[in-house]
Every structure is written in C-alpha cells, then in structure tokens.
Amino acid sequence: MIKRYKIENRLIIPSETENPAIWVVISPTEDERKWLVENFSLDEHDFNSAFDPEEPARMEFEPDHMALIFKRPKNYSSKDHFMFKVTSMGLFLFKDKLLLALSEDINMFSGKYFKQVSGIREIFLKLIYNSIFHFMEHLKVINMIAEEIETKITHSMENRHLLNLFTLEKSLVYYLNAINANSYVIDRLKHNTEKVGLSQKSVEFLDDIIIENNQCYRQAEIYSNIFASLVGARASIVANNLNILMKNLNAIVIAIAVPSFFAGVGGMSEIASITGIHNPRAAYPAFMALMIAVGIAIFLTIKRLEKH
Numbered sequence: 001m002i003k004r005y006k007i008e009n010r011l012i013i014p015s016e017t018e019n020p021a022i023w024v025v026i027s028p029t030e031d032e033r034k035w036l037v038e039n040f041s042l043d044e045h046d047f048n049s050a051f052d053p054e055e056p057a058r059m060e061f062e063p064d065h066m067a068l069i070f071k072r073p074k075n076y077s078s079k080d081h082f083m084f085k086v087t088s089m090g091l092f093l094f095k096d097k098l099l100l101a102l103s104e105d106i107n108m109f110s111g112k113y114f115k116q117v118s119g120i121r122e123i124f125l126k127l128i129y130n131s132i133f134h135f136m137e138h139l140k141v142i143n144m145i146a147e148e149i150e151t152k153i154t155h156s157m158e159n160r161h162l163l164n165l166f167t168l169e170k171s172l173v174y175y176l177n178a179i180n181a182n183s184y185v186i187d188r189l190k191h192n193t194e195k196v197g198l199s200q201k202s203v204e205f206l207d208d209i210i211i212e213n214n215q216c217y218r219q220a221e222i223y224s225n226i227f228a229s230l231v232g233a234r235a236s237i238v239a240n241n242l243n244i245l246m247k248n249l250n251a252i253v254i255a256i257a258v259p260s261f262f263a264g265v266g267g268m269s270e271i272a273s274i275t276g277i278h279n280p281r282a283a284y285p286a287f288m289a290l291m292i293a294v295g296i297a298i299f300l301t302i303k304r305l306e307k308h
Helices: 030-039 044-049 120-153 160-190 200-229 231-266 268-275 280-307
Strands: 002-008 011-014 022-026 058-061 066-073 086-093 098-102
Touching: 030 044, 044 066, 044 086, 058 160, 066 120, 066 160, 086 120, 086 160, 098 120, 120 160, 120 200, 160 200, 231 280
Parallel strands: 022 098
Antiparallel strands: 002 011, 002 022, 058 066, 066 086, 086 098
C-alpha cells in the first residue's frame, strides 16, 4: 500500500499528486517494491530491511538520499499474550521528499507533534522522536501490567502469572536492545547534521531527542533489573502459597479422619447408645453435630499449633 501526503498550512494532509513531499509505504507487494526501488533509486537491501523486525538500526548515505533504519515498538494486541515486540521502520530522506516504510498500517502523523511542521526534515526528526515516545508509553503499560500480575501472584498457586512476568521481562530485553541500537543511529545523525542539511533549530531538537532516548533506555534498564532481581522472590511466593494450601488440606484430612475413627469404632448401629438418644431421627443429627464439632476443634487446634 502506498499513501501520499503533502504539507499545507503547516499541516500534513493526504494528497493525490504524482510527486508529493511525503510517501508512506505499508507492506508493499512485490510489484510495488520493484517500482519504488527503481523510481527512487533505493538500495534493495536497505528498502527490504525496513520491513524486517530483526534488522538492526543503522544509517547509510547514498548519492542522492539518506537511508535510516530505526526501531520502534510494535502495536500490542491480545494475541501477543503479554509479549511486547519490536519492529523496524525505514526513513529515506531526499532533498525534497521523504519516504517512510512501515510493516503495519498505522497513522504515524497523529499527535500534537505533527500539528505544526515546516518541512520534511522536521517531520523526519519528529518521526524519530515519536518512536521514542511510543517506547516510553509501552514501558508505562508494561509496568502497570506487571503491578497487576504481582498482585495476583500473592494469592496464586499456579505458574501462569509467573510465566506472564517472564514474558514481560523478555520484552524488556528486546526493548533495551532496540533503544540502545537507536542511540547509535541518533549519535551518528548528530555528527552528520550538516550533511543531512539540518537547521540550527533542528539540531537543538535533535539534542532533545538524544536526551529523551537516554531517559527511555535508563527507564527500560531499571524495569528490567527490577524484574530480574525479583524473579526468585515471586517464585517463592507461589511455592509458599502452595505449601500453605497443602498444610490446610492436611489439617482438613486429619480433622475428618478423627471423627471417622470414632464412628468406625462405635459403629453406626450404636449411635443410640453413644448419644443416649433412642429416637433415630434425633440420634443421627446429634451424632453428626458432635462429630462436626470434634472435626472443627481438631482443625483449629492444628492451625493454632502451626502458629507456635
């Protein structure tokens, strides 16, 4: 899919012209890929790398454009089962146009950052900043999910919630690698501002992007370290909950076994002589109430002994 946009009144709006300022390519077909590679003189490997989630972030200079492969968080869905994935996007900056290559159909120009734009180089930098912002937002979501799962683990006796935390921890490792790879690309971009043609205002904005990316990396690193350090503690909580359940079940078994012993020794036919009540309709309920009281007393005694 190929979409065209133009800049009008400092806004990015769809366009139907043959030569727009902004091209957005979303999971193109084979014919579309060939057409784009030929018409934009793109390196086929660089262009295909924009749709490969395993491709590392990098920046390369071509004779008439600059190719930048940047990592961004993939949109989360319930089918991912707590796995937050990372994908790639390609930014191909020409002198008078910008080509954005994505593997999923999302509106990259939404939000307050794209309400006032002055040119394709500003849009280029804001797309980088927007990706970092999305990493920050996903980290907040991961932290909220982790807190909710941790609350459930305090009462859990199965590994399901623990496995979900392991999945979140794995996601943070992928995020750390992606953010770290992005930092090298941003640093290289910082050292080639004149070659890219960035204005002084854009250079200052690039400094802000570097600061935001560093903060994003530190936040992901803190979350990852916390998750890793508390894995043993969370596993111990689940094991302890299971031990408490087994103790309660053992106490219940003992509490049931003792009244059964008396009932077996005396025999069900001797209930009348045991209770002193000759009416069977009254003797059986009285005997059952007595045995239940004995069972409850034994259970409470066992639990009291556990505390001491």
